[in-house]
Amino acid sequence: SQKIEQNSEALNIQEGKTATLTCNYTNYSPAYLQWYRQDPGRGPVFLLLIRENEKEKRKERLKVTFDTTLKQSLFHITASQPADSATYLCALLPNRDDKIIFGKGTRLHILP
């Protein structure tokens, strides 16, 4: 079956360290993959998009990698801060004529 998998358990990271979140998918060849941040009781906020022909994308303290061979994307937050605590959603476009689908998200806690 086709699916997107994200770390199901919450991730606790000490402030100042790098947080790394994983998104794995199966049976897709996505045109692109996105990462969103979602705070409790709020809608998702778009962070980064990485296309199938890109290996890495950066934005300030954020870095996303995309390995189409491993069918995996890694989302890194460097110099993490308590304000980075949230749920992070991975989303991908399965095919060019399809709709975006979302993973369940990983809850990240940055410990002061």
Added chain:
Amino acid sequence: GAVVSQHPSRVICKSGTSVKIECRSLDFQATTMFWYRQFPKQSLMLMATSNEGSKATYEQGVEKDKFLINHASLTLSTLTVTSAHPEDSSFYICSAVPGLAGVYTDTQYFGPGTRLTVL
């Protein structure tokens, strides 16, 4: 830029009543908006695609007569939950795709969500 609002943010209603949720793109036009439902600790589930000037496209398993969608303008889509029941209680989120570009290639901008509780 790219702000999407939803109203109301929270609604509590009695079983059998209808509830309307508005989704507005405040600083851009959107021919396409999406409506999602999210249960606790679950992923966003797409309910329907709202297209300005035409009928909405519903995902499999979503009753179009229960979840009425009207995309009356390039900045407003509404979702009406008709004859709501407790099982309809959920977090409803809309998103909008700016402009007239390809629906499935542009970034979605999400509203803040509406928490619906049906008693």
